[in-house]
Amino acid sequence: xxxxxxxHLTSLHFNGGQEPTVLNVFAAxxxxxxxxxxxxxxATGFDLTPGxxxxxxxxxxxxxxxxxxxxxxxxxxxxxxxxxxxxxxxVRRVFIPV
Numbered sequence: 001x002x003x004x005x006x007x008h009l010t011s012l013h014f015n016g017g018q019e020p021t022v023l024n025v026f027a028a029x030x031x032x033x034x035x036x037x038x039x040x041x042x043a044t045g046f047d048l049t050p051g052x053x054x055x056x057x058x059x060x061x062x063x064x065x066x067x068x069x070x071x072x073x074x075x076x077x078x079x080x081x082x083x084x085x086x087x088x089x090x091v092r093r094v095f096i097p098v
Contacts, residue, residue, distance in 0.1 A: 024068065024070055025039070026069045026070050026071055026073075026074055027068050027070075029060050029061070029063070029064045029069040029074065030061060030065070030069070033057045033060055033061060033064075034057065036060075037053065037056055037057060037060070040074075040095075043094050043095070044087070044091060044093075044094050045090075046086070046087050046090045048087060049083075051083070052083050052084060052087065055081055055083060055084060056078060056081075056084055059077045059078060059080075059081055059084070060077065060078075062077065063077045071091060071092075071095035071096050072092075072096055074091065075088045075089075075091040075092045075095075075096070076088070078091065
């Protein structure tokens with residue numbers, strides 16, 4: 001692997017003819033919910049109350065039960081929760097390229 005370019009938030013391109021690789025850091029939400037939520041909070045700069053945090057983990061785990069979580073699937077689930085709408089918007093702004 002020569003030099004890596006990150007010209008898209010979810011794709012990593014390598015020199016040398018390899019195909020782009022999609023990295024989904026949210027895929028492990030079912031086993032690392034707290035750590036991944038901490039990463040999301042740090043990246044968005046959004047503070048969650050303890051109740052919001054518990055709600056985000058609960059609904060994130062529900063997403064994980066139905067398939068591999070992604071930034072979009074987590075944000076969509078959180079956007080349906082009255083107390084997480086603004087957090088979901090922050091997640092979309094930071095993690096989902098336009």
